[in-house]
Amino acid sequence: MLETVLCIDDDPITLMLCKMVITKASFSKEIATAKNGEEALKYFNTLNQTNSDYELKKHPQLIFLDLNMPVMGGWDFLESFSTTEYSDYNKIKVIILSSTIDPEDLEKSKKYPMVIDFLSKPISKEMLEYLKDKI
Template sequence: MLQKVICVDDDPIALLLSKLVISKVNFASQIITCVNGEEAMKYLEKPETIEENSNSKQPLLILLDLNMPVMDGWEFLEQFSTKLQEQYATTKIILLSSSIDPNDIKKSKDFSMVVDFLPKPLTKEMLELISEKIET
């Protein structure tokens, strides 16, 4: 079980479904939800969040949607990789999107912290696959 998962999505139903699936299979002890990339960045930039992450022996997992208002997934990845990559070196990001654009999948490979690109909605089977990918 992971200590913490952050779900970033502007769709309240997608967030609710993700939380339900994560809880049901005991995938993480804490689930944080953010409605856009900016909210997620603000959460990750808090000194207490950075400290908590550096004291954790488990990688932080972020489930990130691409298409959101205010700050989309691509903008989040750009800012994360320039501002926070050092503090969150073990963080793994899964892009969870309804996009089927092959260019999005190709672009996601430009970010070292992105370990997979999966279609919405999140399922129990996806969590099993994610577990295998993020084991350190």
């Protein structure tokens, strides 16, 4: 079981479903959420400001990331998250969880070493079982 998972999605129903499925599958103890990439970066900036060993241990081990969101989408988040400013978190694995499986998006995701998979919404218990083996 993971300590913390971060779900980044602008749809409140998707976030609720993520929380429910992750909890029922005993996949993670804590589930943090963000409504867009900008909110997610603020979450990591807050962790950076506290800068205690406890907070670093508490950071998410896995991120479920939607691509199409207002304010800051998934690609912009990945671009920012890949910079040295967030190098403390470069071991965090990212799963792109999108409603569209565009072959171009799949190819683009390979540019980011932190992205370990590209899966279709909605999240499911079977998906989490598959991911347990992968991480």
